[in-house]
């Protein structure tokens with residue numbers, strides 16, 4: 077199945093490879109704890125937050141009234157030998173611009189890249205049928221459910237990522253603010 | 261179709277993004293030419309060589325009697341804003357350990373990662389049916405053909421990559437040497 081295959085490639089080619097600790101690098105939780113100690117900050121949650129908007133499209137730069145990357149150091153890049161390349165994997169960190177109960181919270185955040193690549197593929201192909209577009213919602217939900225299952229059933233990844241499924245637009249047609257989605 | 265979808269994600273999420281020149285970075289050909297001028301070496305071909313073995317499996321480190329990465333500088337890393345992350349993309353360079361007509365040739369080389377992730381997914385799942393395994397060859401060929409088509413039909417990528425489809429084992433059961441595959 078196509079949607080489950082995308083979830084599976086994302087799990088095997090990226091999340092399972094980089095989130096848990098392996099010989100050669102620390103797991104995500106530990107990298108966040110090191111970051112907190114070094115930068116003297118606090119993360120809202122010690123997991124990778126993966127945005128899964130219903131439009132499948134995440135901007136190249138995440139824009140929000142209450143989140144910023146300006147002046148925020150990324151997580152330490154890890155390098156894995158993958159198919160002949162010493163491949164770098166990097167996660168960026170954002171911080172809330174509004175304190176919550178007096179604390180400025182930080183978060184490791186990114187969009188679900190397979191969905192973005194799929195969106196681009198569908199938009200690029202003139203022959204994308206209306207059926208494919210109809211199936212977009214079904215593909216999104218299958219991807220989300222299968223990915224959730226894979227992460228949960230592999231103990232080393234179980235607590236390392238959090239998928240956030242949301243509507244990219246509010247009912248009034250205005251774009252949803254990612255920061256507000258995270259706070260809700 | 262799943263195989264074509266993987267080729268399409270590979271094209272949109274990686275090759276189309278990184279091979280041609282874009283605002284912010286040079287195309288692969290130009291990066292190779294800069295490298296040649298700086299390191300005073302010659303590349304066998306000014307393209308990214310993408311290995312597509314019939315086993316779908318490429319070792320984390322490519323092993324060959326006649327190719328080495330030891331002491332070889334990689335291509336310059338490029339950074340692209342992708343779904344909220346300033347993501348690094350890096351290509352490694354190998355050189356032939358035997359001169360050819362008196363020249364030591366260099367080559368930008370890597371395995372087709374979507375095939376590797378797919379292979380891992382199939383091996384991980386206890387429920388992978390024998391039908392899936394039967395389909396492996398079909399999936400491989402469909403992936404290869406569709407990727408070739410996508411690269412060719414987008415002029416900025418047309419001459420930037422070369423797919424090398426080959427048998428991972430010789431007819432006598434011995435593993436095929438990647439370096440020898442490239443020379444043949």
Ligand SMILES: Nc1nc(=O)c2ncn([C@@H]3O[C@@H]4COP(=O)(O)O[C@H]5[C@@H](O)[C@H](n6cnc7c(N)ncnc76)O[C@@H]5COP(=O)(O)O[C@@H]3[C@@H]4O)c2[nH]1
Pocket residue numbers: 082085086087088089090091163164165166186187189190193269270271273274275345347348349350372373374375377378
């Ligand atoms: N956010 C994010 N950061 C990453 O570093 C990363 N690396 C992979 N992925 C996603 O995981 C999945 C499995 O990866 P795989 O390597 O099999 O396919 C990848 C891989 O074959 C190729 N590719 C992408 N980035 C690179 C890269 N830096 N070097 C080589 N190949 C790459 O193009 C495919 C599609 O990439 P994305 O569409 O960005 O999403 C991938 C994919 O959905 C990532 N997602």
